[in-house]
Amino acid sequence: MEPSGEIAQPPRKKAGLFERASIKFRAEWVEILSAAILALATIATAWCAYQSARWSGLMTISFAKSNTARTQSTKTQTAGGQLIQVDVGIFMEYVNAVVDEQQELADFIKERWFSEELNAATDAWLALDPIDNPDSPTSPFVMPEYKSRGLELSQSYDTLADSYRKDALNDNQRSDNYVLLAVFFASVLFFAGMCTKFKQRWLQITLLTFAIIILCVGAGILLTFPVH
Template sequence: MPDDSRTSRFDLIVALFMALAAVGTAWAGFESAKWSGVQANSYASAGADRAEASRATTLASQQRAIDVVSFTAWLNALNAEIVADPSVRPNGTYTPDTKMVSGFLFERFRPEFRPAVDAWLATHPLIDPDAPATPFDLPQYRLAADQRAQHLVDRAEKLSATARAANQRSDNYVLTAVVFATVLFFSGMATKANGRRIQLFFTVLAGIALLGCIVTLALFPVEI
């Protein structure tokens, strides 16, 4: 009778180990799939941001080219007017005259470009050789498209980091599922082994592996 009772308790413990291992395996598989989804979504969003950043960079390049061409045309027109009539030479300041070609061009600078031009003219570049060579050297020359491109690149990098972390977490859950499989293996061996010592050996191995998996799962981040 005591042997039957001991056998019954042993079978119950092994069955409990196997049940917990089965549940743990299912949970690990579920979480692995969820984190794989996070990885895929994050990489997709990062790719979309990089594509948008590329378009913003292209736009910024086009706007910069427009600014350079318009600024060069304005300088050429102003120089031509000075050569034609030296009396119009600015004395350190410049006031656009819309009746003149230079004034016409000046009034048509892009709104983003005007603050840099105004800051440049404030340094009296037309008479001061130490003034900045062009407005493009000044911090006032900022393009919203450039800033948007940088913001998108930064966000894409963060999303890629999230995707890499999600991939690692998915792999960790897969590894835990593999260890749960060893719990099932040891539990099965315990039920088939002959001799109490061998059964106890496999049962202890199953218990240690199961406890390690449960603790590990408790420490892993959960994605629902």
């Protein structure tokens, strides 16, 4: 019997194993990549929530400091106004003594009762000859030499309160930005999670691509945010 012309081929067991492994890997790479993206997006979302809470706490503290400074401003302004009223009353007694030609009493009032600010302002005012000079100020209280310490301190407290309020508003904006970015990363969780629910490969790849793009954009934005 003559041998046939066909050559027997050995079974391709090894090739079959590699082929099945390759097919299995191609079927599972979507799940693997989706899991990795889900992990990164979850970490990013948690970080955004943490930073939002931190900046929100700073906002509360800054608003509290602003309110405290505003209260101090009101107190010092009230005290400064009361001191001005006292100076006005003393100055009127001084004017009455001068008008009554009681110079000794006028000098006594000026030396003993005048505050430093009123004394300096009165000297500067008298130097302008207010009786004969119609262009002179009407009283020493409008002279630049008269400065109420209480009112100046009140203005400094107001400035400090405005500064704290500005910081609080900035902190609030930073907190809001982190909240918005957390929502942004939540969309990554949605797309990455949904891509494993469909069997169509093109749909899986499309959803996964969206998730990767959003994750990269969100990470880039996150790097520009201040950290507390």
